[in-house]
Amino acid sequence: MSAQATPAPLQAKAFADAVTAWQKREGRQHLPWQYTGDAYKVWLSEIMLQQTQVSTVLNYYARFLDAFPTVADLAAAPSEAVMTLWAGLGYYSRARNLHACAKAVVAQFGGQFPRDVEALASLPGIGRSTAGAVASLAHGVQAPILDGNVKRVFCRYYGIEGDPMSTPVVKRLWEIAQHNVPAVEPGRYNQALMDLGATRCTPRNARCGQCPLMSTCVALRQGRVEQLPSPKLKKPRPELHFVAIWLVDARGCVWLQQQTERGLWKDLWMPPCIPVPVNSDSGSWYELVRALVQSTGLQVNADALRTALNSAAAQPWLVHELTHRKMHFKTVLLRHDGVLDLCKAADALPLPKVVHKLTEAAVAQQNTLDVGQGLALK
DNA sequence: AAGGCGGGGTA
DNA sequence: TACCCAGCCTT
Known part of the structure; x- marks a missing residue:
């Protein structure tokens, strides 16, 4: 191998080790739902964070938890109280599903969120990614996530072309996510991917010099960080x-x-x-x-x-x-x-x-x- | 497979 | 201004 040989992307374990170690040093450590082991708190934060940034969620999260300290409290609340606390956060089907999910957890699972990813994903408002987040972050289950941050990290690190929302790209990204998620500290690893996307591998002005993956990132090596993920085709708004x-x-x-x-x-x-x-x-x-x-x-x-x-x-x-x-x-x-x-x-x-x-x-x-x-x- | 669904942070 | 965010559900 010559001195100019370009390093291949890390194997799954090395990849997970690198980002997990980075997260412990430089990741976000003090968000109120982190490291609580409380599936209710993790779930509530995950639903609020769907298509919504952390800074926006913080106040809503605190008020929700104050009003509904447990999933049973939320399940027993009137719908209008739930909707009123959600008002302003947008995507209101999330609030309706949130309430329905709380009722289902009480009715079907005795008020305890299931550990199993499939069971979680069967609940209202919980898809594959949110199920993986709750299972890994709250319960330490080896389950992948694939949100907007993770998609961007993977598209750049592996140099993946194509609309990241399209079916074939999403399928490949899920395969990578599934392959890379470690058995040890899967929650910390998933947190690492999200933190990387939010603080280093940002949509613009990525801080590649502070990224733990910079020596093996395909997009960085090819000078395509700003070109990946491929831009979505935009439609005119009525x-x-x-x-x-x-x-x-x-x-x-x-x-x-x-x-x-x-x-x-x-x-x-x-x-x-x-x-x-x-x-x-x-x-x-x-x-x-x-x-x-x-x-x-x-x-x-x-x-x-x-x-x-x-x-x-x-x-x-x-x-x-x-x-x-x-x-x-x-x-x-x-x-x-x-x-x-x-x-x-x-x-x-x-x-x-x-x-x-x-x-x-x-x-x-x-x-x-x-x-x-x-x-x-x- | 495609479309609908809020609001705000950021450059 | 334009992009995009810890996606999911319905059709």
Whole structure:
């Protein structure tokens, strides 16, 4: 072998030893769910961390654990309490599955999370990767994980081309993950891979000089670190426009509806929102808004409605961006001199972030409005 | 196999 | 602005 021979990727045991030793020196050691041996804490953190960064999760995790110290507490809680604590974290099916999973753990496993990966993966909201994380991190079971961080580390270290979300690449990555996970300290090893992806093998500006795998990394040797994983093909996001009806009563309560259709923000509470063409004028909104408000039994003053619509139209669009669409809102502010039914405290309802934005827009539109008192339900 | 699903951190 | 994050479920 010549002096210039390029070193091959490490064998499984050497690979695991290298990253595990690195984790003990330089990995993350003080996250609140780490090294507790508590499957409930590991599971709760893993669900929250799906598609969500650590810094965002920390506060939600602490509040959840305070409200529901055990899986039995969570299982016994009302759905609305779970959703309200989750509100703002996004991907709300995670919260519904979280609650269903807690109930299943109590009903099927006596309140103890199973050690077996297959059993874990059969539970709501737990897929193959999360099952591997809970089994290895909480129970020391030899099980692999494959999240976004691990995919990036493997794609670079082994020089794997292709969309990392595509079926053939995912299949190969799982084979590597399965092959490399060690029998000894599998949890520490999995933690090492996640820490590497989060702190060294980052999407951009990777810190290869501080990586324990730098001497055998294919992407680094070939100068392709910034090119791998291969970029996903991006699709254009639909842009949707809505008129939000902000109907406030004499007490400052606001009319909200629970989203019952499957889809975006299901189970959460929002003011009624009417889809409108982007360049529509306020005159074309009139009949839609009038019919919607009258459907509640309230009478609508035509002049007041015209004024409110014109005021709304004069506002800039409020933009709310999601991964898969871009939404624009204008807020029509309407007053009701009486009292709307079923008033509840705002902090007892799950509201998506966009409702907080709409609240600010309504306050800005008429700064005498007090929206902090409660919410009217219809 | 493809699409839907939130919100925020980061460069 | 664009990318992407401790993915899973439904169709």
